[in-house]
Every structure is written in C-alpha cells, then in structure tokens.
Amino acid sequence: MKLYQRSLRLKARRRGFHIITSEVAQALPEIITIKAGMCQVFIQHTSASLTINENADPTVRQDFEMFFNKTVKENDPDYLHDYEGSDDMPAHLKASILSCSVMIPVSNGRLALGTWQGIYLCEHRDQGGERNLVISLWGD
Numbered sequence: 703m704k705l706y707q708r709s710l711r712l713k714a715r716r717r718g719f720h721i722i723t724s725e726v727a728q729a730l731p732e733i734i735t736i737k738a739g740m741c742q743v744f745i746q747h748t749s750a751s752l753t754i755n756e757n758a759d760p761t762v763r764q765d766f767e768m769f770f771n772k773t774v775k776e777n778d779p780d781y782l783h784d785y786e787g788s789d790d791m792p793a794h795l796k797a798s799i800l801s802c803s804v805m806i807p808v809s810n811g812r813l814a815l816g817t818w819q820g821i822y823l824c825e826h827r828d829q830g831g832e833r834n835l836v837i838s839l840w841g842d
Contacts, residue, residue, distance in 0.1 A: 703840060703842055704739075704841060705838070705839070705840045706732045706838070706840070707838045707839070708729050708836075709834060709837075710726065710834070710837055711833070712725065712823060712832060714830065714831050714832050715830070716825065717789075717826065717828050717830070718764075718825055719766045719767055719823070719824050719825075720763070721757055721821065721823075722821050722823045723813070723815070723820045726741075726835070726837060727812075730837055733811055733813070734811040736811060736839065736840075736842070737809075737810060737841070737842055738807075738841050738842055739808040739839065739840050739841015739842065740805060740839070740840055741805070741838070742804070742805050742806075742837070742838045743804050743835055743837050744802060744803040744837075744838070745803070745823075745833060745834070746833075746834040747834070748793075748794055749794055749797055749826050749827050750824060750826055750827070750830055750833050751799075751800035751802060751824040751826070752800070752802065752803060752822065753801060753804065753821075754804050754820065754822065755819065755820070755822060756819070756820070757815075757819055757820025758818050766822075766824075770826075773799075774799070776788045776789055776792050787828070789826070789827050792826065793826035793827045793830075796824070797824070797826060804821060806821070
C-alpha cells in the first residue's frame with residue numbers, strides 16, 4: 703500500500719462556498735498511481751469547513767450561504783465568544799454543523815466523485831484569510 707500526504711495552502715477567499723476540487727487533485731500528482739484507495743481532505747481551521755455537493759450550478763452555493771446565514775444568525779446577544787467580531791461564533795457553529803474533513807474514494811488514479819459532485823471550501827468568516835489543508839492519499 704502506498705501512502706502520500708501533502709499540505710495545501712488555499713488563497714484567501716470571500717465568505718461563501720467555493721469549489722476546490724481541482725486544487726485538491728493537483729496537490730497530489732501521485733494519485734495517478736493509485737488503482738483503488740482513499741483520499742482524506744482535512745482543514746486545519748475552526749471557522750471554515752469542507753463538504754461535497756453540486757459542482758455545476760453556482761446558485762447551489764449561493765443557497766448554501768443563504769441557508770447557513772439564516773440558520774446561524776450573527777449578532778446574537780447570547781453568544782459569549784465574539785472576540786473577533788460578529789461572525790466569530792457563527793463561523794465556529796457553521797464549521798461544526800458541516801465538517802472539518804471529507805473522504806473520497808480513489809479509483810483508477812482519479813477522485814471517484816459523482817458527475818455533479820465537487821469539494822467545497824466553506825468560508826464562514828468575512829476575513830478568513832488563507833486556509834490550510836492536509837490531504838492524505840492511500841491505496842494500491
């Protein structure tokens with residue numbers, strides 16, 4: 703079994719849901735050597751998250767942002783953790799509702815995503831900055 707691991711620093715993005723599938727795939731050129739395996743993508747932050755969803759229609763990503771903003775409101779006076787602004791605690795909650803990692807099967811040297819699936823970086827902060835990922839790939 704082969705095992706590869708890489709760090710990937712993503713450029714700062716505006717608040718919202720961004721497809722990063724090609725950046726993840728390009729970070730591990732060794733993926734072409736894996737006939738059957740797994741790829742885990744992990745984000746090293748508590749105010750951004752990862753998920754897999756629709757990669758074709760950008761309105762899906764807009765609707766994700768709208769849903770999470772309605773579900774986890776900012777400026778709630780009950781939040782105690784607001785040291786970094788009104789989006790601080792809501793960003794942590796959104797990241798916990800989603801996930802800090804995704805697992806994707808690898809088949810014949812490629813991520814085995816469905817036709818309409820993409821990996822999203824979910825940026826929950828207005829000024830989140832660069833984001834760091836750890837990508838692990840293993841298989842035969």
